Amino acid sequence: MTTTEAGATHGYHEQKAEHLKRLRRIEGQIRGLQRMVEADTYCIDILTQVSASTKALQSFALQLLEEHLRHCVADAALKGGDEIDAKVDEATKAIGRLLRT
Secondary structure (H helix, E strand, C coil), rough: CCCCCCCCCCCCHHHHHHHHHHHHHHHHHHHHHHHHCCCCCCHHHHHHHHHHHHHHHHHHHHHHHHHHHHHHHHHHHHCCCHHHHHHHHHHHHHHHHHHHH
16 A cells, blocks of 8 residues: 555545545445345346446546546656656556556
8 A cells, every 4th residue: 555645635635525426336336245145145147247347446546547547647757857767667566466456
């Protein structure tokens, strides 16, 4: 986990309410999966919903990554110096983690 300066504005700040709404929807999908297992739902139907939940999380992650690139990486590029290298490295590692999932 990376820390930032106190009071820093993150790239997702302007869409925070939208992101929270989206995450609550995904949380609902996960709870739906729990209900399906409790109800002994057919395996393939559960797997279909797992796939939908996974895609929803991946889509959210890509949106967050785009906002990071547009805000944090772009800001570091404007400031110049070593900060841009650090932000690009940070984003590259995040992309690597997303690709492994």
